[in-house]
Amino acid sequence: xxxxxxxxxxxxxxxxxxxxxxxxxxxxxxxxxxxxxxxxxxxxxxxxxxxxxxxxxxxxxxxxxxxxxxxxxxxxxxxxxxxxxxxxxxxxxxxxxxxxxxxxxxxxxxxxxxxxxxxxxxxxxxxxxxxxxxxxxxxxxxxxxxxxxxxxxxxxxxxxxxxxxxxxxxxxxxxxxxxxxxxxxxxxxxxxxxxxxxxxxxxxxxxxxxxxxxxxxxxxxxxxxxxxxxxxxxxxxxxxxxxxxxxxxxxxxxxxxxxxxxxxxxxxxxxxxxxxxxxxxxxxxxxxxxxxxxxxxxxxxxxxxxxxxxxxxxxxxxxxxxxxxxxxxxxxxxxxxxxxxxxxxxxxxxxxxxxxxxxxxxxxxxxxxxxxxxxxxxxxxxxxxxxxxxxxxxxxxxxxxxxxxxxxxxxxxxxxxxxxxxxxxxxxxxxxxxxxxxxxxxxxxxxxxxxxxxxxxxxxxxx
RNA sequence: UCCGGCUUAGCUCAGUCGGUAGAGCAAGUGGCUGUUAACCACUGGGUCGGCGGUUCAAAUCCGUCAGCCGGAGCCA
Numbered sequence: 001x002x003x004x005x006x007x008x009x010x011x012x013x014x015x016x017x018x019x020x021x022x023x024x025x026x027x028x029x030x031x032x033x034x035x036x037x038x039x040x041x042x043x044x045x046x047x048x049x050x051x052x053x054x055x056x057x058x059x060x061x062x063x064x065x066x067x068x069x070x071x072x073x074x075x076x077x078x079x080x081x082x083x084x085x086x087x088x089x090x091x092x093x094x095x096x097x098x099x100x101x102x103x104x105x106x107x108x109x110x111x112x113x114x115x116x117x118x119x120x121x122x123x124x125x126x127x128x129x130x131x132x133x134x135x136x137x138x139x140x141x142x143x144x145x146x147x148x149x150x151x152x153x154x155x156x157x158x159x160x161x162x163x164x165x166x167x168x169x170x171x172x173x174x175x176x177x178x179x180x181x182x183x184x185x186x187x188x189x190x191x192x193x194x195x196x197x198x199x200x201x202x203x204x205x206x207x208x209x210x211x212x213x214x215x216x217x218x219x220x221x222x223x224x225x226x227x228x229x230x231x232x233x234x235x236x237x238x239x240x241x242x243x244x245x246x247x248x249x250x251x252x253x254x255x256x257x258x259x260x261x262x263x264x265x266x267x268x269x270x271x272x273x274x275x276x277x278x279x280x281x282x283x284x285x286x287x288x289x290x291x292x293x294x295x296x297x298x299x300x301x302x303x304x305x306x307x308x309x310x311x312x313x314x315x316x317x318x319x320x321x322x323x324x325x326x327x328x329x330x331x332x333x334x335x336x337x338x339x340x341x342x343x344x345x346x347x348x349x350x351x352x353x354x355x356x357x358x359x360x361x362x363x364x365x366x367x368x369x370x371x372x373x374x375x376x377x378x379x380x381x382x383x384x385x386x387x388x389x390x391x392x393x394x395x396x397x398x399x400x401x402x403x404x405x406x407x408x409x410x411x412x413x414x415x416x417x418x419x420x421x422x423x424x425x426x427x428x429x430x431x432x433x434x435x436x437x438x439x440x441x442x443x444x445x446x447x448x449x450x451x452x453x454x455x456x457x458x459x460x461x462x463x
Numbered sequence: 464u465c466c467g468g469c470u471u472a473g474c475u476c477a478g479u480c481g482g483u484a485g486a487g488c489a490a491g492u493g494g495c496u497g498u499u500a501a502c503c504a505c506u507g508g509g510u511c512g513g514c515g516g517u518u519c520a521a522a523u524c525c526g527u528c529a530g531c532c533g534g535a536g537c538c539a
Contacts (some may be wrong), residue, residue: 029498036498051497066490082497102475102488109500110474110489115531172537206539233537234464246539389539434539444473447532448539 007043015087020074027109030063041079045280046132049088067108068100114450122463133281134451138149138439139231144273154222159209165413172232181220205230210248217250217428218420224249234458238447241455250430256392258406260352260427263379263388264305271297290444303349333360339385351380363407367399392432397421
């Protein structure tokens with residue numbers, strides 16, 4: 001008989017008919033005359049209860065089935081005689097595909113902290129309710145990202161994982177090499193000779209696909225990247241990973257205003273989609289993980305985003321009378337506390353701050369006519385602060401070369417990037433979104449390591 | 464990487480003044496009216512994060528390394 005997914009069964013209007021469910025036992029409650037088995041197959045948060053009556057030929061053997069066993073149950077779908085669920089299966093045929101020794105299986109009916117699941121049980125944690133919900137929502141967000149861009153005619157560009165450029169000079173990079181680490185070839189000066197390495201030059205794992213995405217935007221007009229990026233920073237926080245996924249749209253013939261419109265529509269689409277399509281999982285997060293998450297997302301979807309220049313934002317903060325741990329002054333980057341004050345207390349909805357001082361932003365952002373600020377933009381949301389960072393790019397060759405020089409970067413690494421400003425340059429803009437931070441924000445999960453299947457952090461790559 | 468806290472049974476934790484270890488949950492066994500993290504009774508379960516030091520004696524004091532948590536920096 002064909003398999004029925006629990007999600008589909010629970011969506012039925014009426015009981016009746018034989019069904020076959022394949023899944024894992026969440027708990028088994030064996031009584032003298034009846035056994036209740038709670039089954040989950042990952043298709044949704046809810047379990048389906050299988051009822052084994054006393055006259056079942058295997059009743060005695062089935063009493064000792066423990067949590068974690070892989071089971072296949074066929075039987076009539078009935079209206080539940082007990083409270084707590086609409087339907088249940090009156091088990092007819094039961095196959096135990098794989099038992100789980102209860103003295104050894106760690107996910108028993110008890111609370112296990114996220115830390116333990118992450119450190120000792122990362123291989124089994126997708127079977128826990130919270131992680132099932134996290135990874136279904138993560139999937140829904142990935143899908144929504146592609147849908148948003150594909151529906152608007154954007155081309156998904158697969159930018160390289162291995163790169164020779166150091167992008168924006170932002171962050172330590174992981175070196176990629178096939179040289180013998182014990183006895184690498186040396187130059188006459190005694191340095192490691194990367195000319196003899198696999199690519200005949202030093203190479204690294206990418207820290208951003210933005211520069212490559214710009215090349216493709218200046219040919220295909222609307223593009224986006226969505227893939228893994230790597231930072232070798234020794235960051236030990238609940239918001240950083242050494243390997244994470246990033247979304248980076250890039251649009252030609254577009255200035256910073258078009259960029260802001262895109263970012264606003266993008267976030268609203270993502271939040272609307274999870275609220276609609278992941279209602280059961282989102283209700284779970286709202287009840288157990290972060291009590292304000294659904295309200296916050298609804299509020300963002302319904303609110304027009306406020307747009308302020310950095311100079312206006314600093315002015316508002318200075319006049320606010322609010323005491324900040326870090327004082328505000330023009331020229332310094334906004335701290336998380338400033339960002340949160342702006343959109344939570346002062347404005348009361350998402351805020352996009354633009355036109356930052358050039359000295360606190362990257363070389364590729366377009367210089368304004370005042371020669372002091374650049375066309376960068378940060379999208380700030382309640383509870384998190386910055387969720388998106390982007391800019392209109394510097395499209396003038398002479399200004400770009402000057403900025404590279406000012407930032408102390410080696411222009412010889414960027415000859416191909418300069419060529420796009422030499423041949424058919426046009427204004428263009430884009431932004432970046434850290435995917436795990438998005439998942440974190442939507443689910444309310446406190447630690448970023450719990451929203452990626454296999455977190456990579458300093459001293460941790462066990463699974 | 465910096466500051467602070469923490470690391471004891473499978474899990475969550477207690478452990479006084481330094482005298483060699485305790486609870487709840489989970490598990491096992493038995494019982495049980497259709498249960499919902501079922502319930503009731505009993506039972507088993509420990510290299511006190513690693514290494515080193517002080518002491519007659521260390522879970523406890525000191526040093527060091529590692530990890531986790533919170534904050535900061537870096538950033539996404």
